[in-house]
Amino acid sequence: MKSIQVGLLGIGTVGSGVFNVLKRNQPEIMRRAGRGIEITMVADLDTARAQAIVGTGVKVVDDARAIIANPDIDIVVELIGGYGIAKQLVMEAIAAGKHVVTANKALLAVHGTEIFAAASSKGVMVAFEAAVAGGIPIIKALREGLTANSIQWIAGIINGTTNFILSEMRDKGLDFEVVLKEAQRLGYAEADPTFDIEGVDAAHKATIMSAIAFGIPVQFDKAYIEGITKLGAQDIRYAEQLGYRIKLLGITKRTAKGIELRVHPSLVPAKRLIANVEGAMNAVMVQGDAVGTTLYYGKGAGSEPTASAVIADLVDITRLHTADPLQRVPHLAFQPDAMSDLPVLPMSEIVTSYYLRLRVADEAGVLAKVTGLLAGAGISIDAVLQREADEVGGEGSTQTDVIILTHDCVEAKMDAAIAEMQALPTVLAPITRIRKEELA
């Protein structure tokens, strides 16, 4: 049988991984897929470099549209990234009747609804296993492996850069800025690391998972996003003393009122498996009503791990490209005419527990005042850690840290309580608030 012909748009880190793995494992992949899968065209602005990677057997062009226009190409793999030209090319490829594989989480989190609708009406597939958690087959697990379940929540370490930074901060007791520089030197963080460290990348991925888990449209604009740039080394240390680790989690949860969709640093009990995911590794916890807790762990980025996901999509499409739409898995797990209109909740309506750190004057009655305010607001306290006073200032005045862990409450209530506490004259610095997830 004729090989499936694939055109790559962009051959950088991931693209060359796809080319190399497909070439190296071609016999084994063919034994699985039942036919060959071959990259026959590559488009890249740097044609010389591209040709050097793929050798003479593959046609290299500088115009992506030459691939889309080629009637011999069955599948277009978009590895350009971003919302701009990548979106145009994906839409054109769909319009030309090509199946599309993409690793572009930003594109799908923002424009997924439009893209999937176009693909459905044209009868082609858009596959995106590589868009979330790299080589971990989490999209397949959510869309196919857990179809029996009413999924309750997902919590994932889905950005390797920030997990590397947090692991290093904890291991070595260093500050964020120092570790970021080290991460950049080692290639774990980009020259402009904003998307990673501000949580935007994780929010793209959480948005895609929320849609698949709950059958809602992708709604990146509704996601709450908070990065790790303001995390202090002392909070990591205090969390440790209380039996927790701090991780940047992408969380999405179904409640009676709507869907929570949020990315922020979170205290996680140190004994949870996910708390022990170190370095640039990724892990996603999924809670289903039938299966209970499951966890998926692996490399969330890198050339060949991401290529592993892209090629799995190529094999799936190879199997199903002649099938009718009912035989295929819906793009967002649910049939397009059976989506839910559960709203994504504003952050003020989410419910979680909290870690608070207050820099206070070391005077009698401060702790009573603070805990009294929380009690008055109906927020119950799980644990308090008061540090020994350390001397600050010239006149012998002393300050200390008070750390409070609370039980669950709605975020609006906590916002109000923090404002009240902040107004106390004995609270000497902005209060640090980190959310806490038990993940039980």
Add this chain to the structure above:
Amino acid sequence: MKSIQVGLLGIGTVGSGVFNVLKRNQPEIMRRAGRGIEITMVADLDTARAQAIVGTGVKVVDDARAIIANPDIDIVVELIGGYGIAKQLVMEAIAAGKHVVTANKALLAVHGTEIFAAASSKGVMVAFEAAVAGGIPIIKALREGLTANSIQWIAGIINGTTNFILSEMRDKGLDFEVVLKEAQRLGYAEADPTFDIEGVDAAHKATIMSAIAFGIPVQFDKAYIEGITKLGAQDIRYAEQLGYRIKLLGITKRTAKGIELRVHPSLVPAKRLIANVEGAMNAVMVQGDAVGTTLYYGKGAGSEPTASAVIADLVDITRLHTADPLQRVPHLAFQPDAMSDLPVLPMSEIVTSYYLRLRVADEAGVLAKVTGLLAGAGISIDAVLQREADEVGGEGSTQTDVIILTHDCVEAKMDAAIAEMQALPTVLAPITRIRKEELA
């Protein structure tokens, strides 16, 4: 569209889970699958109990063949277990043109080749996600999620009973027999726990994974199987002191000479995620050449977790029952005409590292003698732990434990070295040998 009609053979723990989850989540499952999936017949010897579980809307019979003979039934779910009547019924269901879903690992590990061949020639699917690691979608990950990879090895905690026992032995410092009784009382171990504690159940699952990972036929009779009944509390303690945990692992590995397929207690570095999988939980590590290490964690048994896997198979079959065979995933991941004839290696040819515990007379020169023998055999030592002597016997003679960790060597060489050491007059008891897996 008409619902897919399902007949259950056997409605015990798993069967009632399938019935209950399918009923509870029917609207959500239908939104995913595009049509309803309904249990319309149940066969069980105890018809009264069965009828009480399913209510009046479902036809209950005591003869499984009434389900197989019913032309309205699309899928037969076999939950009887064992090789006997279960095999006959599965073969009859296939012959009658029914798709089959089964959780029966024993059946597939032993008779899979015959069953899959019959299914292929009849054009029906036999799905078995529930046969390995309960609710964890590991079969789907291996067959579909990791198709890009040349899989190098799999190592899994795939028996919850033994992992519960080992966790308790370590936590509480108790002996095997004591914990086994507790596990039986709590329902984690059966009245006759032989299949679990002797490693047979894990070997069934490892056999199925080896076939899917490497494209070889199921060969349960070639698996090496060693259970946990001979593990001493002191070995768990010594392992801990050396930075390891002892887990019962199902391991299958590809080498140039053939496939390793083995189940035995293994020392695993305590810092590995899988070493921290506690209680009755399961976890499977998969090493692929492109993706690197991935891990899948969840409940490996129980009513609803197992039902989660059975229903995922029902959804897959619902999607693909009208598809042609090339559009379906092959039973053992590889096309039936593209299987490998790589042999399963005898245990003497596997390569691993070892933990040895020798009970020796506390005399000068014993350690030199033992390590000299290992050096002479070409086995290099990684670490030695010698305990302080403890008094035994009436004449003031003392004994002590010597623990040795070795680097990798072929098992035959270690067998010979152990025989030589055992013959030393200063070695006072049978040598304990536990294999050690770095899983790096």
